Amino acid sequence: MLTEEQLLAAPEDDYMNDAQLEFFRNLLLTQAEEVKESLANARAQLASFENEPDELDKASIEEERRMALRFLDRQxxxxxxxxxxxxxxxxxxxxxxSVTGEPIGVKRLLLRPTATLCAEEKQRQELKERNYRDA
Incomplete structure (x- = not known):
């Protein structure tokens, strides 16, 4: 299996060959297992919160619960x-x-393996969203 260094050193004309696809498949499968584990832990943490009679403890627990829920939502x-x-x-x-059909790029995929847009298209969409919000 390729290392990250070998992946980055691969020629552009050999983009998404079988070895690269295997690298990203393994990376994504590992991430999926990590996410499943963190979801189970977050659910267990939420279930463990107790109602505290003390107002200060209630506020602290409520903040922890909110943070756990945000994490759970993202995961x-x-x-x-x-x-x-x-x-x-x-x-x-x-x-x-998914919009232009252009390569997303190995560097971008290493940073965000779930990326579906090349950097240029992502920037275009973000600019469009920003302009839409500002209008």
């Missing part, structure tokens, strides 16, 4: 993205922008 949204990325690998569609 719950991440898992389907990971599974969709694995599906894109199976369909030989992984690593290419």
């Amino acid at each position: 719950t949204k991440l898992l389907p993205k990971i599974m969709e990325s694995i599906k894109r690998i199976d369909e030989d569609d992984y690593g290419f922008c």
Whole structure:
């Protein structure tokens, strides 16, 4: 299996070859397991919160609960993205922008393996959203 260094050193014309796809599949499968484990831990943490009679303790516990719920929400949204990325690998569609069809790039995929947009398209969409909000 490729290392991250070998992946980054690969020529651009060999983009998303079988070895690279295997690297990202393994990375995504590992992330999926980590997310499932963290979801189980977050759910257990939420279940363990008790009602405290002391107002200060209540506020502290409520803040911890809110943070746990935000974490749970983010992780719950991440898992389907990971599974969709694995599906894109199976369909030989992984690593290419869903809008332009251009390569997303190995560096970007290492930072965000679930990316579906190339950096340029992501910037265009963010700019469009910013302009829409400001209007």
